[in-house]
Amino acid sequence: xxxxxxxVPSAGPVAGSRSFLSRLRDGDEIARLITFLFAxxxxxxxxxxxxxxxxxxxxxxxxxxxxxxxxSVWDPIFDQFGALPFIYGTLVTAGVALIIAVPLGIGAxxxxxxxxxxxxxxxxxxxxxLLAAVPxxxxxxxxxxxxxxxxxxxxxxxxxxxxxxxxxxxxxxxxVGFLTAGIVLAIMVIPYIISVSREVLLSVPRDQREAAxxxxxxxxxxxxxxxxxxxxxxxxxxxxxxxxxxxxxxxAVTMVIGNTPTISASLFSPGYSIAAVIANEFTEAxxxxxxxxxxxxxxxxxxxxxxxxxxxxxLIVATSQRGAGMGHT
Amino acid sequence: MSPRLRWRKFVSGFMLTMTGVCxxxxxxVLFFILGYLxxxxxxxxxxxxxxxxxxxVGETGGGMANAIVGSAKLLLLATLIGVPIGFFGAIYLxxxxxxxxxxVVRYAADLLNGVPSIVIGIFAFTLVVxxxxxxxxxxxxxxxxLMMIPITLRSTEEFLRAVPRALREGAMALGASKWKTISTxxxxxxxxxxxTAILLAFARVAGETAPLLFTALGNRFWSPGWNQPTASxxxxxxxxxxxxxxxxxxxxxxxxxxxxxLILVINIVAxxxxxxxxxxxxx
Numbered sequence: 001x002x003x004x005x006x007x008v009p010s011a012g013p014v015a016g017s018r019s020f021l022s023r024l025r026d027g028d029e030i031a032r033l034i035t036f037l038f039a040x041x042x043x044x045x046x047x048x049x050x051x052x053x054x055x056x057x058x059x060x061x062x063x064x065x066x067x068x069x070x071x072s073v074w075d076p077i078f079d080q081f082g083a084l085p086f087i088y089g090t091l092v093t094a095g096v097a098l099i100i101a102v103p104l105g106i107g108a109x110x111x112x113x114x115x116x117x118x119x120x121x122x123x124x125x126x127x128x129x130l131l132a133a134v135p136x137x138x139x140x141x142x143x144x145x146x147x148x149x150x151x152x153x154x155x156x157x158x159x160x161x162x163x164x165x166x167x168x169x170x171x172x173x174x175x176v177g178f179l180t181a182g183i184v185l186a187i188m189v190i191p192y193i194i195s196v197s198r199e200v201l202l203s204v205p206r207d208q209r210e211a212a213x214x215x216x217x218x219x220x221x222x223x224x225x226x227x228x229x230x231x232x233x234x235x236x237x238x239x240x241x242x243x244x245x246x247x248x249x250x251x252a253v254t255m256v257i258g259n260t261p262t263i264s265a266s267l268f269s270p271g272y273s274i275a276a277v278i279a280n281e282f283t284e285a286x287x288x289x290x291x292x293x294x295x296x297x298x299x300x301x302x303x304x305x306x307x308x309x310x311x312x313x314x315l316i317v318a319t320s321q322r323g324a325g326m327g328h329t
Numbered sequence: 330m331s332p333r334l335r336w337r338k339f340v341s342g343f344m345l346t347m348t349g350v351c352x353x354x355x356x357x358v359l360f361f362i363l364g365y366l367x368x369x370x371x372x373x374x375x376x377x378x379x380x381x382x383x384x385x386v387g388e389t390g391g392g393m394a395n396a397i398v399g400s401a402k403l404l405l406l407a408t409l410i411g412v413p414i415g416f417f418g419a420i421y422l423x424x425x426x427x428x429x430x431x432x433v434v435r436y437a438a439d440l441l442n443g444v445p446s447i448v449i450g451i452f453a454f455t456l457v458v459x460x461x462x463x464x465x466x467x468x469x470x471x472x473x474x475l476m477m478i479p480i481t482l483r484s485t486e487e488f489l490r491a492v493p494r495a496l497r498e499g500a501m502a503l504g505a506s507k508w509k510t511i512s513t514x515x516x517x518x519x520x521x522x523x524x525t526a527i528l529l530a531f532a533r534v535a536g537e538t539a540p541l542l543f544t545a546l547g548n549r550f551w552s553p554g555w556n557q558p559t560a561s562x563x564x565x566x567x568x569x570x571x572x573x574x575x576x577x578x579x580x581x582x583x584x585x586x587x588x589x590x591l592i593l594v595i596n597i598v599a600x601x602x603x604x605x606x607x608x609x610x611x612x
Contacts, residue, residue: 031508035421038414039434042478046437049444052455107351115345116352124356126600131359133529133596134589135536137563141570141585142365145578190355220341248445250539251563255571275447275539282451282543298451302444309443 050302057296059289068296074261074277076285081293083300085261089178089271093253094246096182096267097189102239104186105193106228109235112194113201114223125198132191140255143184148175148256151183156268171266176258179267184252189242196241196316200234201227203323234319240312244305250275274301362589370586373579378587383549383560389576393584395551399466399559400535403545406470406555407534411477412527418478419485424511435483442479449475450540458544464558469545473534480530488522489515521602528599532592538563562588 060068060081071082108128112121152175159169204227212222228235258270259280274297285291330338377392384391418438422431453472458464492515500510516523541564552559562584569581 027509028507031511032421032425035417035425036430038417039421039426039430041414042418042434042441042482043437045475045478046441048456049441049448049452052452053448056451056455104351104355107348108355111345111348111352115348124352127356127359129600130593130596131355131362133532133536133592134359134362135538135563135592137536137538137566137570138362138366138585138589141566141581142362144570145369145582146365187358190358194352194355218337218341220344221337224344244443248447250445250447251567255567275445278447278451279539279542282454283546295451295455298448302448305443305445306440309439313439 053295053299053302057292057299060293060296063289068293069300072261072263076287076290079287079289081289083274083293083297085263086272086274086277086297087300088263089181089257089261089273090247090275092178092267092271093181093185093257093273094243096179097185097246098239098243100183100186101190101193101242105190105238105242106197106235108190109194109197109201110223110228112198114219114227121198125195128191128194132195136188136249136251137255139184139188140252143180143252143256147180147184151175151177151180160268167265168267171264171268173268174258174270176256177268177270178257181253181257181271181273182267184256185246185249188249188252189245192242192245193238196238197231197235200231200238200316200319200323203234203320204230205323230323231319233315233322237312237315237319240308240315244308244312247308248275248301248305250279254279366582366586366589369579369582370584374583374586378580378583382551384576387574391580393560393562393565393580395548396560396562396565396584397587399545399548399552400561400563402466402552402555402559403469403473403541403561404531404535406466407473407477408527408531410471410474411481411530411534415478415481415530416485416523416527418482419489420511420516422482422486423489424507424515435486438479438482441475442483445539446476446537447539447542450543453540453544461556463556464544464546466545466552466555466557466559469541469559469561470555472540472544473537476534476537476540477530480533481526484526484529485519485523488519488526491522492518521605525599525603528595528602532595532599535595536563536588536592538567542567 064071064081068081068083069087070084071080072084073080073082074085075081112124116124152173156169156173156175156179160173163169208226208230209222212226213219217225253273254276257273257276259272259276260270261272261277262269264271278294278297278301282291282294285294375392377390379392379397380394381390381392382395383393418434422434426434449472453468453475457468457471461468496514496518497510500514501507505513541561545561545564546558547564547568548558548560566581566584566588569577569584572578
């Protein structure tokens, strides 16, 4: 490599074809090597991330083992750490978010994919994409100053008066809490459900719809009984994606969940989530056990999102390919 | 028309209208957000906001000049880390790699893309903050850079792959080496797409707060150099929004308006660049 590049300059452009060619080959090989190093660094960074999370949480993993997930005492002074309230808060807020976001998101996706003319659909999709780009701290800001007062003054009292017999809607209306965090999360994940579901619905072959319509079904029947079942896998994928986002979401949840580690049947109760406790306590964590317990929570989040994202991608790819495969026959 | 058919038609019309309502509600949220930010932020934004340091706690007035500069520095660092790795990695994936390595790299990138941003923050903390023993612009930029890598990588690769085969073969047939083909034919042909990918990745990390909380930390003063804690717009919004001072809330709205304005403008510009370029599949 070095010899050929030093030998060539004197020869100029009319050099013998062999050395000219080998110099070009050298250029290719160098480019391949350099770009390979960049690509390999992505793998390296990811492996390092997993390693750091694993290595960084070694103390609590050995000391508490599985009881880390089952106990709810979080006491930095006596080095006792149990993550149950945080896990509970994360799951409950994500659950509330999905209950609200899934029907709305899928409904909107059906409208965009099945009903709206292409131009309107694309314009709305453009707005949905912009919505997905709004940073979470902005959702948090609106959550704190708009949603929380709204919940405290109107929605929570209203729910208590109508559905107050359910344990879900009892207790004082603080404004902050599981329900508020769930609603803010729902608003945040709806764009993801719409975008992915719309894409999947659009990949359903045309003849599926036409067959249903020609058999005399109404527009809604063809959509709901033929097109949606066809795209079921991909829609499930979009829900898993949204769930992964909701579980890992930090800022907006931290700002409206109330930051109190509680396990309560009432959705009005203030709570805490995994991401929120990391955000609030990481900088002030003193002592190895405290810091490492927070890192273990990070590891839990990582594993949860890893599994959900992997699952989602499989479902979406499988459904899109099914559509493409049918389209050709 | 039989009653049964009438009922079915009614259900059809009703449900389809409902899906339209869902779509309108979803899109309306964007305009609610914009409206509130313009309403609250617009009245509190002033020249001072861009030029003054934050006022001491308890006093009103002051601005966020240090946070704006801090965000710019963080994003510069992030771009310097994220774009080269994403760009050259994508060239490797699209042009040089075989099946297995490409699969592993893509898998790693998708994995990294799905990692919650707070976990990226922990990673940057253990890797950059702990060894140097203090919070710094460097650590914050590193965390944001990590988040830019997978977004840039995956979409750049898509756009490189979308370059028509004929262009590639034409260059090769003229005797150009592979590297020459890539640098003078393929990348220029895909440059709109690549620019869009980079801009979208930039916009995505510009609003990230969670990874900055324990890497860049925050600062009420200027942060000279790269080795000290620094303020940033998103982190300022968070701190100010949850603080109990009326004047800070006002400034949080102003900062929110500036940040969202920046991000939406970048998004719109990125999409405009793309839509005027060659037809390429969406990533």
